[in-house]
Amino acid sequence: MDTIAEITYIWLSTWFVRHKYDLDQHLDRVGQVLRWVVVGGGFALTGIPGLGRGSLRVAGLWIGLAFLCWPNLAYYLANAFRFHSRYKTRGPM
Numbered sequence: 001m002d003t004i005a006e007i008t009y010i011w012l013s014t015w016f017v018r019h020k021y022d023l024d025q026h027l028d029r030v031g032q033v034l035r036w037v038v039v040g041g042g043f044a045l046t047g048i049p050g051l052g053r054g055s056l057r058v059a060g061l062w063i064g065l066a067f068l069c070w071p072n073l074a075y076y077l078a079n080a081f082r083f084h085s086r087y088k089t090r091g092p093m
Contacts, residue, residue: 007065007068010069011068014070024072025075028078031074032074034078035068035071038063038067039067041064042060042061042062042064042065042067045057045060045061045064046064
């Protein structure tokens with residue numbers, strides 16, 4: 001239960017700063033889904049027992065926390081996927 005409280009505290013702290021200074025890009029539906037899939041997947045990795053060394057669990061926690069606290073990561077990642085798919089279908093101009 002302490003982990004949930006700590007994550008909530010970190011998220012609220014970053015949300016306050018992002019909201020106060022209007023730092024977030026607008027996420028479309030793809031960006032929102034991408035963000036929550038990465039957050040859920042990252043946090044789900046932390047709960048899998050028997051992963052051996054904890055490095056994968058810690059990486060999942062950090063990635064999930066990063067996407068939770070800074071939604072712009074999902075915005076830039078979704079745009080990178082869009083650019084890659086446009087470049088792949090049209091070729092270099």
